[in-house]
Structures are given as structure tokens and as C-alpha cells.
Amino acid sequence: MGDSLPKDGSLDFAFSLAERIQSALREALATPPLHLRGALLRRVQLPAVSGPQQLMPSHDSFAAHADRATVAAYHYSAVLYLSERGDDFQDGELVFMDSDGHDRCLEPRAGRLVGFSSGLENLHRVAASTVPLHAFALWAASTVPLHAFALRVFRLLADFLHLAGMSFGLAAILSSRSVAGFSRKTQVLFQVVFVSRYLDIFTQHQGLYLLFFKITFNLITAFMLWLFHKLHHSYEASADSCNLLALVVPPAIIALFSGGMGVREEAWTFSELLEPLALIPQYIVCYRATKVRPAAVIYVLAVGGYRTLYVCNWIYKVG
Numbered sequence: 001m002g003d004s005l006p007k008d009g010s011l012d013f014a015f016s017l018a019e020r021i022q023s024a025l026r027e028a029l030a031t032p033p034l035h036l037r038g039a040l041l042r043r044v045q046l047p048a049v050s051g052p053q054q055l056m057p058s059h060d061s062f063a064a065h066a067d068r069a070t071v072a073a074y075h076y077s078a079v080l081y082l083s084e085r086g087d088d089f090q091d092g093e094l095v096f097m098d099s100d101g102h103d104r105c106l107e108p109r110a111g112r113l114v115g116f117s118s119g120l121e122n123l124h125r126v127a128a129s130t131v132p133l134h135a136f137a138l139w140a141a142s143t144v145p146l147h148a149f150a151l152r153v154f155r156l157l158a159d160f161l162h163l164a165g166m167s168f169g170l171a172a173i174l175s176s177r178s179v180a181g182f183s184r185k186t187q188v189l190f191q192v193v194f195v196s197r198y199l200d201i202f203t204q205h206q207g208l209y210l211l212f213f214k215i216t217f218n219l220i221t222a223f224m225l226w227l228f229h230k231l232h233h234s235y236e237a238s239a240d241s242c243n244l245l246a247l248v249v250p251p252a253i254i255a256l257f258s259g260g261m262g263v264r265e266e267a268w269t270f271s272e273l274l275e276p277l278a279l280i281p282q283y284i285v286c287y288r289a290t291k292v293r294p295a296a297v298i299y300v301l302a303v304g305g306y307r308t309l310y311v312c313n314w315i316y317k318v319g
Helices: 010-029 146-176 184-197 210-228 244-258 263-277 280-288 294-318
Strands: 036-042 076-081 094-097 104-106 115-117 123-126 134-140
Touching: 010 036, 010 115, 010 123, 010 134, 076 104, 146 210, 184 244, 184 263, 184 280, 210 280, 244 263, 244 280, 280 294
Parallel strands: none
Antiparallel strands: 036 134, 076 115, 076 134, 094 104, 094 123
């Protein structure tokens, strides 16, 4: 009945599409803030698809049902049709079974978005279609479950700790007008990480939250590199002696042969592999410095520590 969303670059597009559908639901149905609970790129046909790709083997779209009776967390449902009746298929109407005994049918049209509350007040089924009907289905909740709230807290703390660490490092350099104790090579590596990871800002719709962090991380790092050039007299090049090629080449080779779907996904994989290595030059500078600069230590703890919160997020998610 349903095909899972592909695990490649199109996943970003799917999340972007989900955000736009939720925005349309809020506007059309005057709903409270919505939170995504599930989404599927669906291929519906009779007889129903079975096998390992079937995500909901007990669910039959052709039988009358209410989505919230299937999953209690579903408060609102939406269907975006990707097929055009007449050209791609016949039948397949979305049938709402009203309490007055009359069925109300909606004809599928490519680009048509249907949104409705998920309770028993919208008992519905899909009319039989022997030719596959393709649609993007989405379910949202009007309240945040405790589990989802905890995951969001971990991610928010991680993102803002990362931003705070970068901002603190920048402020320390500006206030002292000295880059002593900081590694320029670490900033070079972070700039490579951010540029290669956030290429999607040019190709995909971005939420304001993500767009803010992606642009800010790049700008702060670029400004740090400019300060290294401006304040070169305070730069300790002898301490910042890590070999960058030794850190960059292995992740690049692994990403190249990772089987990614195109340059953008391979660049994202490269950035994920390189980021844990980006602080190594900074560790070396702190180790070799005759006097460790407290600001550099705080910078390392914040910029490196944010990943610990992401690990906590992952443990909580799979636990």
C-alpha cells in the first residue's frame, strides 16, 4: 500500500514538502500549530501491495477507516495527489462516508491537496483502482508528544551550544585583538565542513530555523578566517602544525565511494566524516602552547561538546 520515502537527497525535499503541506493545513483549517507524525510517498492499487516494502500490512485504504483510529497521535491528515485521473489512472476517488448515509467523492487531480481532521468524523476510503495511484500522504498532531519534545530539547540545546561556542571564540578574538591560542587550520576545516554540508540552501526550500544556523555558521567561520589574516602577527604558526591533507583526504575518499546519489549527497557525507576531525588542529595548538588560553579551552568544550548532546538525542531516540 505504501512505499517508504527514498533514503537519498530527495528526503530533504520530502521534509520541505511536508512543512509546506502543514502550513497549508494550518491556514485552510485554522488548526493550532502542527507537528509531523508521519509521511509516505504512497502507491495505492488493488490488489494491495504486499512484501517487505509494505509499511502497514494490516491497513487497507480501500476499506472504510479513520486515521486516528489506526494511530492515536494522528490529529490531521492530508493527501497530495501526484497522478492525474484520465491520463495516469481511472477511479481511485477519495470517498468520505458521511453520517447522513451519502458518500462524498473527491476526484484525484495532480497537485490537489486534500486536508481533513483524522477522527471518526471523517470516515473515508479509497475507491478501487486497478492502476497504481501515486500520492504523498501526511499525518500531523496538534500537540507535541513528550518523546518528541525531549528530542527537540536535545537538538535545540546542541544547536545553541554550538552557536554559543563559535560566538564566544569570535568575541574572545575581537576583544583581545589576538588569535593566540586558536588554530587557523581548525577554522579552515570547519569552513570546508559547512560549505560542503549546506549546499542544499541553493537547491531546497529551507525553514527559517535551519537557514539561520546554516548561514550563521558559515559567516562566523569566514569572519574568523579573516581575523587570522588581519591579526597574523599574533598567530602561532609553529604550534598550528597539523597536516591538513591527512585529515581531509581519507573522508574525501570514503565519501566518493559511499554510493551517494550525486555530488550534494557525497559532499554531505564528506562533511559528516570531516567534522569530528576538525578540532584536532585546535587540540594540538592547546597542547603545544606555552600558556593555554582559557578562551580557547571554553571554545573547544562548547564546539566539541554540542555533539555529545546529539549523541544523547540519538540514544533517547533509539532507546
